[in-house]
């Protein structure tokens with residue numbers, strides 16, 4: 001296995017899928033001639049040309065709709081939306097068209113389209129460029145939502161998403177494109193459903209996804225070495241549907257849970273995982289589950305305020321200690 | 328316009344240029360974070376239009392390339408710089424940052440980061456003016472690529488239907504980040520796209536202050552006299568990258584040089600020198616004074632100002 005960067009993993013998945021199937025195309029702002037804001041489409045314009053690598057105008061809702069329309073006839077567009085903050089503008093087409101067409105046509109039509117977009121707070125980008133929006137996407141029936149936490153998942157989830165007959169939203173993170181990790185040399189398809197135990201443990205389950213998996217891993221390390229607490233880290237790479245069985249299995253074993261998310265708490269991943277725990281394994285719990293999340297504020301520009309608004313691994317450690325009555 | 332006034336305009340344009348160049352340096356020094364979009368090359372657009380209007384009285388709204396527009400409306404450069412430094416004394420109390428300069432007291436209604444977002448807001452401000460019966464107008468400065476957003480077309484239609492007192496100024500610098508206008512836009516001349524909405528529109532050189540001023544005077548008068556919206560397209564160029572992480576690989580150095588030969592500051596300076604209103608030495612002294620002011624007042628203020636209190640994190644979320 002070779003170590004490559006997250007963006008390289010995405011670029012490789014694009015390239016392989018486009019080489020295999022002439023109906024796989026990619027679309028988005030600055031993805032062609034400019035090579036992509038995050039380089040996920042680097043070199044593809046030169047290789048596949050403007051018919052298949054489409055630089056779009058700043059018309060999020062309409063180019064998203066155009067991609068969805070093309071997918072009705074079997075084209076498989078991978079649509080990059082430069083930032084989830086701009087995806088707000090495309091949500092009409094994503095939700096009202098892509099997510100619902102299969103159901104409302106009684107299964108006649110489907111929209112096999114992939115949306116990729118990064119969210120997250122990334123060094124003082126301010127209120128309109130720092131949203132985390134997975135909570136919005138994961139509440140929509142008919143739309144799959146996945147969120148890779150490392151290059152292997154980035155590669156394997158994009159490959160699977162392109163092959164899926166459902167619309168898939170891939171939630172990436174502004175700060176993770178240069179993260180390095182091992183990716184299989186051969187083709188690899190990561191499942192679009194399920195969860196992954198990234199670090200086994202016995203005393204508590206730390207649920208994370210995307211960037212918060214890394215806070216959980218760091219927290220587990222500290223908990224093990226300094227507090228003799230064995231934390232299991234579960235990577236919820238699929239946010240819709242969430243892995244009910246996986247959540248239940250881990251919590252039934254550890255009897256405690258902390259859910260870490262960069263997003264604000266209301267109606268979020270944490271609330272949803274808590275509800276599932278409640279529904280699936282309430283009587284296995286030794287303590288009430290706890291959410292670690294950001295403050296309910298538009299992201300401030302000032303760096304200190306920004307750091308105060310966003311959680312990190314220390315907040316996870318503190319939540320666990322509190323839950324064990326050690327803080 | 329009197330020569331004395333033109334000298335003042337030149338001074339303001341030099342301040343705008345040096346202010347932005349100083350921001351660039353402060354960004355490299357990591358005093359400024361986030362996204363930083365700079366204005367050098369386009370100074371005559373903001374100056375020409377707002378000299379023809381009544382800054383501080385008329386309402387102005389724009390995108391993320393907003394420092395210079397705010398200052399022209401009356402914002403204190405010190406407060407703008409303090410905002411970029413994330414300080415409590417900043418124009419948005421350090422909460423907004425470069426893309427979100429606000430100075431409502433001076434009717435600068437803000438910088439917004441979502442391309443196309445300000446179009447309908449500008450129309451809404453015009454609607455309020457219409458209802459209240461004031462003689463202000465609403466002025467919306469945006470780029471060329473923003474015109475591909477649905478809000479542009481939807482807003483133009485509404486502005487025409489409701490006959491709103493709004494002036495749309497398109498600063499056509501021919502790029503939206505790294506995508507050249509002819510690669511994203513079927514009709515490159517933006518004023519032509521407006522015809523379908525029964526809105527008065529014109530296009531002119533955006534590098535020559537006098538040309539912008541003359542065109543803007545007509546546009547402003549048209550809107551202020553209750554004739555409805557107007558669309559003014561200014562042909563211009565941004566010298567620097569779109570924001571700070573842009574190596575400008577999508578355009579040639581020759582093209583950049585060509586535009587720099589039509590520098591808005593030099594055009595006005597040379598005209599004033601030719602008219603005998605200024606000497607080259609005076610101009611150099613003006614540049615020096617400006618740098619001195621920026622360093623010893625603007626930067627000093629930003630450096631010495633306190634940061635917001637972390638305990639105030641949730642202040643300003645709700646009323």
Ligand SMILES: Cc1ncc(C[n+]2csc(CCOP(=O)(O)OP(=O)(O)O)c2C)c(N)n1
Pocket residue numbers: 029058060082086089392440441442443469470471472473474500501502503504569
């Ligand atoms: C809705 C939305 N989509 C995409 C972006 C990313 N973006 C920021 S500026 C920009 C280009 C805008 O170009 P233009 O309107 O010509 O203004 P200029 O920057 O040239 O002044 C893009 C695509 C954004 N901020 N908002």
Ligand SMILES: [Mg+2]
Pocket residue numbers: 470471472498499500501502503504
């Ligand atoms: Mg532009």
